[in-house]
Amino acid sequence: AQSVTQPDIHITVSEGASLELRCNYSYGATPYLFWYVQSPGQGLQLLLKYFSGDTLVQGIKGFEAEFKRSQSSFNLRKPSVHWSDAAEYFCAVAEANTGKLIFGQGTTLQVKP
Amino acid sequence: SAVISQKPSRDICQRGTSLTIQCQVDSQVTMMFWYRQQPGQSLTLIATANQGSEATYESGFVIDKFPISRPNLTFSTLTVSNMSPEDSSIYLCSVVMGPYEQYFGPGTRLTVT
Numbered sequence: 001a002q003s004v005t006q007p008d009i010h011i012t013v014s015e016g017a018s019l020e021l022r023c024n025y026s027y028g029a030t031p032y033l034f035w036y037v038q039s040p041g042q043g044l045q046l047l048l049k050y051f052s053g054d055t056l057v058q059g060i061k062g063f064e065a066e067f068k069r070s071q072s073s074f075n076l077r078k079p080s081v082h083w084s085d086a087a088e089y090f091c092a093v094a095e096a097n098t099g100k101l102i103f104g105q106g107t108t109l110q111v112k113p
Numbered sequence: 114s115a116v117i118s119q120k121p122s123r124d125i126c127q128r129g130t131s132l133t134i135q136c137q138v139d140s141q142v143t144m145m146f147w148y149r150q151q152p153g154q155s156l157t158l159i160a161t162a163n164q165g166s167e168a169t170y171e172s173g174f175v176i177d178k179f180p181i182s183r184p185n186l187t188f189s190t191l192t193v194s195n196m197s198p199e200d201s202s203i204y205l206c207s208v209v210m211g212p213y214e215q216y217f218g219p220g221t222r223l224t225v226t
Binding site for chain 1: 117144209213219
């Protein structure tokens with residue numbers, strides 16, 4: 001069965017430091033991968049997606065993610081974190097035949113001044 | 114992307130009552146989903162609501178508890194029936210725009226007392 005694992009439940013980084021949030025997936029075919037961000041009291045916002053092609057994808061707000069098939073990973077990165085990046089981050093994979101999203105458990109990002 | 118609104122944004126309800134949540138989209142979409150996000154948890158798919166067909170429910174969710182309507186391509190409702198405190202969650206609708214990309218409404222925060 002398809003699944004998504006985000007190993008880090010909670011991460012704290014200092015403002016201006018780099019960030020990497022981990023995501024591992026289990027999917028039999030070519031995965032359609034996404035990262036979403038949920039700020040407190042808000043809905044989910046799509047940060048970026050990977051369907052095919054270049055394995056390094058750029059998203060909004062300065063985020064990027066790298067797809068590594070050999071490691072079944074799709075890690076999210078940002079070179080310099082801002083206080084406004086504090087939020088919950090979800091990695092997800094889409095089922096190709098239904099479009100349903102399977103979400104990881106989420107990673108809470110805290111940013112220290 | 115799409116502009117998605119939900120009503121109400123939040124509500125406090127007594128156990129045994131029902132609440133209907135509305136989801137409105139600013140463009141016509143075929144595929145729409147309803148999710149539940151329990152406190153501190155990730156998103157769980159409740160059902161797929163495609164216009165012109167009956168909603169398809171995920172394991173653990175039944176129509177009697179979560180009836181869904183999808184009268185046209187821009188609107189859907191989810192009713193949470195005979196509520197109990199365990200139904201306290203954020204309920205989100207999403208729409209599919211383009212291949213596999215889902216965009217989410219702001220959510221409805223429900224508290225059952």
